[in-house]
Structures are given as C-alpha cells and as structure tokens.
Amino acid sequence: xxxxxxxxxxxxxxxxxxxxVRVTVVGEIDLATREQFxxxxxxxxxxxxxxxxxxRGVPFMDTHSVTAVVHCAERLHREGGxxxxxxxPSSLVRVFQILWADQNGSRLHIAGERDEQ
Amino acid sequence: xxxxxxxxxxxxxxxxxxxxxxxxxxxGAATSEYIRAALARDQPVLVELPxxxxxxxxxxxxxxxxxxxxxxxxxxxxxPARIIPGVIHPFLEDHPGRRPAIVTEPVWPTRSxxxxxGCVEHEALVNLAFADQxxxxxxxxxxxxxxxxxxxxxERTHPALREGQVARVSAGYMDPRxxxxxxxxxxxETPADAERVDFTVVAQARHVAAEWGRRxxxxxxxxxxxxxxxSEVSGNSVAHAGDGGTVLCWQDSGxxxxxxxxxxxxxxxxxGRLPPPAEQESGRGLLMVNLLCDLVxxxxxxxxxxxxLWMTLPSNGGSHRHRI
Numbered sequence: 001x002x003x004x005x006x007x008x009x010x011x012x013x014x015x016x017x018x019x020x021v022r023v024t025v026v027g028e029i030d031l032a033t034r035e036q037f038x039x040x041x042x043x044x045x046x047x048x049x050x051x052x053x054x055x056r057g058v059p060f061m062d063t064h065s066v067t068a069v070v071h072c073a074e075r076l077h078r079e080g081g082x083x084x085x086x087x088x089p090s091s092l093v094r095v096f097q098i099l100w101a102d103q104n105g106s107r108l109h110i111a112g113e114r115d116e117q
Numbered sequence: 118x119x120x121x122x123x124x125x126x127x128x129x130x131x132x133x134x135x136x137x138x139x140x141x142x143x144x145g146a147a148t149s150e151y152i153r154a155a156l157a158r159d160q161p162v163l164v165e166l167p168x169x170x171x172x173x174x175x176x177x178x179x180x181x182x183x184x185x186x187x188x189x190x191x192x193x194x195x196x197p198a199r200i201i202p203g204v205i206h207p208f209l210e211d212h213p214g215r216r217p218a219i220v221t222e223p224v225w226p227t228r229s230x231x232x233x234x235g236c237v238e239h240e241a242l243v244n245l246a247f248a249d250q251x252x253x254x255x256x257x258x259x260x261x262x263x264x265x266x267x268x269x270x271x272e273r274t275h276p277a278l279r280e281g282q283v284a285r286v287s288a289g290y291m292d293p294r295x296x297x298x299x300x301x302x303x304x305x306e307t308p309a310d311a312e313r314v315d316f317t318v319v320a321q322a323r324h325v326a327a328e329w330g331r332r333x334x335x336x337x338x339x340x341x342x343x344x345x346x347x348s349e350v351s352g353n354s355v356a357h358a359g360d361g362g363t364v365l366c367w368q369d370s371g372x373x374x375x376x377x378x379x380x381x382x383x384x385x386x387x388x389g390r391l392p393p394p395a396e397q398e399s400g401r402g403l404l405m406v407n408l409l410c411d412l413v414x415x416x417x418x419x420x421x422x423x424x425x426l427w428m429t430l431p432s433n434g435g436s437h438r439h440r441i
Contacts, residue, residue: 031356064402068398
C-alpha cells in the first residue's frame with residue numbers, strides 16, 4: 001500500500017455523483033474510518049438502477065467493512081437495484097471469496113482488477 | 118455402548134468418537150466399514166485426512182467413494198483452529214436436517230508441538246461447538262506417530278473411543294473447559310530480540326506488519342492475508358483493550374510469527390470458531406484470522422490477551438495457499 005498519501009488515517013474522502021449514483025472513496029477502511037464508510041453505504045440505499053462504488057483509492061478494507069458492502073449489495077438487489085464495486089482492494093476480494101463467494105444470496109458485482117502492494 | 122458404524126437410533130446431538138490405531142490396514146478396514154454403515158443410512162459423509170490415509174480409504178471404498186466428499190486436512194486443517202469453522206461447520210451447513218458423519222485425523226507426524234497443542238484445544242472445543250448439532254465425528258489417531266501423551270489427550274477430549282466397530286465410553290473424558298485450562302498455548306516463548314512496535318490505531322499495526330512481511334518475503338497474496346488478520350486482532354486491541362497494544366514479529370522454523378498483546382480479555386471460548394448469523398455485520402474478525410493463518414495461538418487471562426499468527430514463508434512452504 002502507498003505510504004505518504006495525503007489522507008489522514010482517521011478520515012476518508014468520499015465524493016458523490018448524482019444519478020446514477022457513483023460514490024468514490026479514498027483512504028483505508030478499518031476501525032478508525034468504518035463508521036464514516038457505513039454512513040455512505042446507508043445513503044446509497046434507495047438508489048435506482050446501478051449504483052457504483054469506486055474503491056480504487058482504497059488500499060485496504062477490513063472484514064467488518066467488507067461485510068457492510070455485501071449487506072448493502074443484498075439490500076439494493078432486493079430493492080431491484082445493483083451494486084457494482086469498481087477496482088476493490090485485494091482485501092475485499094479475499095474476504096468476499098472466503099465468506100460469501102459460494103452463497104447464492106450474495107449479489108455483489110465486482111468490476112476491474114488492479115495491481116496490489 | 119456397542120454399535121456398528123456411526124451410532125444410529127434417535128441420534129440427538131453430537132457423537133464425538135476417537136479411534137486410536139497402530140496398524141494402518143486395520144484403521145483402513147474399520148474406517149471404511151464405518152463409512153459404509155453411514156452411507157447405508159443415507160448420511161452425508163465427509164472424510165478429511167492427510168493424503169495417504171485419504172487414498173487408503175478411497176481405495177477400500179471402491180465405487181462407494183463417489184458418495185463421499187474428501188478433503189486433505191493438511192491443507193484445510195493446517196491451522197487446527199480452522200477445522201471447526203473451515204471444515205466441519207460448512208459441511209453441516211451444506212446438509213441441513215441431515216445427520217452428517219465426518220472422519221478426520223487432525224494430528225500427523227510433522228505437526229509441531231505448538232500445532233499439537235492447537236489440535237488438543239480443537240478437539241476439546243468440538244464438544245462445545247457442536248453440543249446441540251446432529252452429527253457424528255470420528256477422529257483417527259496414529260499412536261505410533263504421535264507424542265507419548267497423545268492417548269491421554271485423546272481420552273480426555275473424546276466422550277467415546279472406538280476399536281473397530283465397537284465403541285465404548287472414554288473413562289478419561291473431561292469437561293472441555295477443564296481441558297482448555299491445561300493447554301500450554303504460547304509455545305515456544307517469544308524471543309527477546311523480536312521486533313516490537315506499540316500501536317494506538319489499527320493502521321499503525323497494519324503498516325508495520327506489512328513492512329515486516331515484505332522484508333521476510335511473504336507473497337502479495339499472503340501479505341493481503343496478514344493485513345486482514347492483523348487489522349482484526351489489533352482492532353480488538355483498540356476497541357476493547359483501552360489504549361491499544363503491542364505488535365511483535367519474528368521468524369521460527371520457516372514461518373513468520375506475529376504476536377499482538379493487549380490488556381483486553383476474550384471470554385468466549387469459541388471466539389473465531391463459528392460464524393455469526395448471516396445478517397449480523399460484526400463478529401467475523403477472529404473467524405477470518407482462523408481461516409487465513411497457518412496457525413493461530415490465543416491466550417486470554419487476567420494479564421491480558423496474547424494472540425499469535427503464524428504464516429508459512431515461501432522458501433519453506435512453496436506456493437502453499439489455503440484452498441477456500
């Protein structure tokens with residue numbers, strides 16, 4: 001992960017674009033920043049059609065925050081929408097594979113690979 | 118108690134038996150007969166053994182082997198703390214309303230003393246984790262290849278012992294909590310010259326763990342696993358232990374060992390062994406730690422928590438990776 005990025009460890013930079021909703025997050029998501037991230041996920045609920053979550057500026061996500069993304073995706077799916085996660089960190093992919101990949105109930109769409117570390 | 122194959126009858130709850138053996142042919146014959154009896158009762162069967170034992174059972178079962186799910190426990194259960202959440206629990210989840218029969222062999226000759234202690238802990242916890250589940254678990258023990266205290270450990274962690282098709286009550290069986298109190302969880306000792314950094318936020322612990330991992334030569338996949346695992350453990354330190362903790366690191370026998378110490382206390386004996394309900398957002402941190410690491414040692418008491426995460430280094434473990 002990159003050192004010296006101008007993002008404080010305890011705060012994320014989250015930007016919104018209108019319809020269709022596209023949310024861009026920059027910063028590491030763990031205990032220190034998780035609540036801020038989960039508030040953004042909560043705001044995404046209720047959006048129509050495809051909702052995009054751009055994580056290319058996120059070097060790391062912990063298990064709890066990946067779980068929150070999966071739950072958000074399931075909720076959007078039940079409401080007839082779709083969550084598309086773009087360029088997620090390897091930690092999201094790994095946690096998702098291990099805990100949910102073989103479950104039919106999970107509706108997380110992942111777009112875009114990226115190089116790690 | 119005398120039965121043929123996995124106990125049938127009403128079969129409420131857990132039947133956790135051990136079959137110590139000296140002769141591999143006799144073990145093969147008895148185990149394949151146990152499996153055939155389970156298949157005859159339409160029980161789903163999982164066989165998780167080191168490869169050699171697995172091949173032996175598969176050959177003896179012949180065409181019946183197609184009705185059995187096989188797995189290599191030296192991969193799936195390399196971390197003894199992974200056997201409950203990564204092997205047994207998923208098989209039960211896949212067969213709701215049935216009574217699965219599971220054959221395992223958690224100890225093999227190259228297990229380290231630290232791993233062996235983890236296996237005893239695992240066996241004791243099986244009695245708590247699945248106390249109310251309808252499942253038969255048969256654990257094979259190769260006495261010729263095990264430490265001298267193995268038979269006593271087998272007897273105190275299994276309510277019943279099996280010789281061939283005859284099962285009897287284990288006279289040495291002990292309350293799992295009593296067994297857990299006797300296990301030496303932190304062997305070997307932390308080296309005096311281990312790297313050491315105090316942290317008050319998770320990112321500090323994660324960044325230094327990544328640096329140590331990179332320097333030791335962990336592959337990028339395993340480094341991802343370290344970042345996840347260290348974030349969960351240090352997150353508990355920051356959230357529950359007041360003022361953070363200390364992360365240490367050293368190498369031991371081809372593994373990179375991380376240790377996190379804090380002033381907290383983990384009361385749940387089954388922490389990290391079973392997943393929370395699907396809709397619950399928290400409670401998967403230590404579960405992920407157990408699923409990802411090659412060995413996890415956890416000691417919690419009045420003096421605080423010490424949690425160790427072992428990651429096999431590439432030069433020793435080749436391209437080893439957990440199957441998931």
